[in-house]
Amino acid sequence: xxxxxxxxxxxxxxxxxxxxxxxxxxxxxxxxxxxxxxxxxxxxxxxxxxxxxxxxxxxxxxxxxxxxxxxxxxxxxxxxxxxxxxxxxxxxxxxxx
Numbered sequence: 001x002x003x004x005x006x007x008x009x010x011x012x013x014x015x016x017x018x019x020x021x022x023x024x025x026x027x028x029x030x031x032x033x034x035x036x037x038x039x040x041x042x043x044x045x046x047x048x049x050x051x052x053x054x055x056x057x058x059x060x061x062x063x064x065x066x067x068x069x070x071x072x073x074x075x076x077x078x079x080x081x082x083x084x085x086x087x088x089x090x091x092x093x094x095x096x097x
Contacts, residue, residue, distance in 0.1 A: 024073060036080075040077075040084055041084060044059070044081050044084045044088070047059055047081070048085070048088075056082065056085045056086055059081050059085055060078075060082050063075050063079050063081075
């Protein structure tokens, strides 16, 4: 399965649409009995498949970009993806297929 690469340079403040209500996706998932970890793992492995050993760096940069934009919820998602990637890197399991 091929996936489209993430284009970091294409994200900008002007593309962001304001939302009426701020929500926490992890809290919402918990409230309906969903574990977010499998979804975060899929996202992390997709990054590994696209960027190999550079996946951690891309993930951290995306997280920082969201922090700079003031989007705490998106930054939290990417922080969790970054943490998962770093845990794989520490175990030597960060391998692109």
